[in-house]
Amino acid sequence: MGIKKGFWRSSLWSLSLLAVLAxxxxxxxxxxxxxxxxxxxxxxxxxxxxxxxxxxxxxxxxxxxxxxxxxxxxxxxxxxxxxxxxxxxxxxxxxxxxxxxxxxxxxxxxxxxxxxxxxxxxxxxxxxxxxxxxxxxxxxxxxxxxxxxxxxxNSQPIVMFYNKTLFGELGLEIPKTWDELLAVSEEIKASGTAPMVIGSKDGWATQFITTSQFGLYQHDNPDVFAQLASGEKKWTDPEFSTYFDGMKELADKGYLLENSVGLSYDQVAQVFKEGKAAMWPMGEWGYSENFDADFSAFELGAFPIPVNRGDQPLVTNLVSDxxxxxxxxxxxxxxxxxxxxxxxxxxxxxxxxxxxxxxxxxxxxxxETYSPLAASLQPLLDASEAQIFASMTSSIEPVMFPIFQQILLKQDVNTAKLLEQMQAAQDKDI
The missing domain is CATH 3.40.190.10 (Periplasmic binding protein-like II)
Incomplete structure (x- = not known):
């Protein structure tokens, strides 16, 4: 969503990445x-x-x-x-x-x-x-x-911004799978820094851990979202049963910055810049909107968000909306x-x-010069699969974003019932 208030509102993301996508x-x-x-x-x-x-x-x-x-x-x-x-x-x-x-x-x-x-x-x-x-x-x-x-x-990837300086001090490698992300988060938490920050005041900004799975769904079935929109598939089908599990796991394990749930997009960017959290899942626009040439608190890096488990591929989701x-x-x-x-x-x-x-x-x-992050990020993007971020039908977002907020608040949630809410919203658009 730059795409800052949109739904899913490097030198360069080279033509090679986009050619893979196309x-x-x-x-x-x-x-x-x-x-x-x-x-x-x-x-x-x-x-x-x-x-x-x-x-x-x-x-x-x-x-x-x-x-x-x-x-x-x-x-x-x-x-x-x-x-x-x-x-x-x-x-x-x-x-x-x-x-x-x-x-x-x-x-x-x-x-x-x-x-x-x-x-x-x-x-x-x-x-x-x-x-x-x-x-x-x-x-x-x-x-x-x-x-x-x-x-x-425009076209921008969804990435995990990270404190490269802290990663170096702790001897941490960039995670390439969900299990590796959890292991890195555990080590960061043990060091006394919050592994990640996600605020929920701006609903759209809560989504990127969960919706980064869209690329995996499209990898398995390019027509999956058209089938959801037509009623051929349902959010309650087994293939979507773990849709909310990743965000819930981060919240339950205490990997999110305490007392940050009510922060806005701008406030989340600020606490990340202050070094209070080591990672921030966001679209690449988060760089151009929040960092300038004078930023020197730490070395900033970014990598594709690794929500892939088992033998699933690492996918970079591109927002082009x-x-x-x-x-x-x-x-x-x-x-x-x-x-x-x-x-x-x-x-x-x-x-x-x-x-x-x-x-x-x-x-x-x-x-060729639009982003200073490109030199380090581009090889990581090239090593992953690229998918255009899926388009949701109009009734989904008003239901989905509050669900993310509910999970971040660590309320007692039943993911099966949450998926039923998603399908009830989907039914309105069929």
Whole structure:
């Protein structure tokens, strides 16, 4: 969710990682004579005579102002008006769609694309030539019933941030399995430091130990979440019986920082930076949002969250959920397509990536310098399997996040009954 308030809101996450995810190689970048970057000059002739157009772009995260400026330079009759909705994005967008507000482009979560595609809300961009510039898996994420409505732009892995200095002092190796993670946590606890911190004030931030299992489910069955959404599978099926066990085990063993349950995302980041806990499960955006070049309390590292047990593979879950879509009732659909084509250019995407400090799903479009963690993290990511984070149907999150909070509070929980609650929520969407 950066994705800071979204659902599942390195130098670089290289193209090699994303190519593993997509299962395809990189296409060559467009010729510089025809690329958006190479032609970011005032459009000749007719554009100067066109009526001014304002394109309203709604997102929950910062965008690249440099890219916007270059687009407006190329198309001087178009102005991009950015509307950043930081909190309650889903609810606000739903209200605007119901009222058919004046909107042109916006980011949506994958399950919103699936939902709104059935309500004639979204522009159909199927077959647009510039879609070839994106990773195949990214295009697939925005495709519903054979029609493409959007493409997720940014891509960030879910990782375990850790105090590399403390690990070195204790002689600890990076864990690659759940059992190794528990063993490392026991040694850290014995040293007098809390092994991990997870706050529950912001429900979305509680999830990453548990939802990191999604990649394992997809490894076994790529269609598992579509089958849950259709009713073919149920959360009460045996394969999901241990879904909540990992988080419950961490809480029961005392591996979470005491009195931290009520902390917000920002407060959790702060206590981690203060060295009060050795590990913090979070999306890679946690780095760009909370650490800067002046941070020196300890050496920071990151590794894939090892929820794999037995012979299960180590999987890195990639969050790629900000799908750029056009609104069907916009009066400026041609201009929307111009913007979508523009940001699909790899050279333009590199500018976006570098400025927003995130990887992108445009092939060859991720900046080589966007993250200082990449040099140490990239080999670990390359050694794991990569999966795009699954999209939940709309009724799941409002039930799932409170369950995580309940577990973190170490309340008397019956996991079978919790899974029944999950399925009751799922039934609403079938």
């Amino acid at each position: 299962g395809c190689g990189s296409n060559a970048a467009p010729d510089s004579n025809t690329s958006a970057a190479g032609t970011a000059t005032n459009a000749a002739g007719g554009d100067a005579e066109k009526e001014p157009v304002v394109l309203k772009l709604t997102t929950w995260n910062p965008i690249s102002q440099t890219v916007v400026d270059k687009f407006q330079e190329k198309y001087p009759y178009i102005t991009i008006e950015h509307d950043k909705v930081y909190d309650q994005f889903r609810e606000i967008i739903r209200t605007r769609i119901v009222s058919k507000s004046d909107m042109d482009m916006l980011w949506l979560f994958p399950n919103q694309v699936a939902e709104f595609s059935k309500e004639d809300v979204l522009m159909d961009i199927t077959g647009s030539p510039w879609l070839d510039n994106y990773l195949e898996a990214a295009v697939k994420l925005g495709t519903v019933d054979g029609k493409t409505y959007g493409v997720p732009y 900000n799908l750029l879509v056009g609104v069907s009732w916009s009066k400026h659909q041609e201009e929307i397509k111009l913007f979508m084509e523009f940001v699909a250019d790899p050279e333009i995407a590199k500018i976006w990536s570098g400025e927003t400090k995130q990887a992108v799903t445009v092939k060859g479009g991720t900046s």
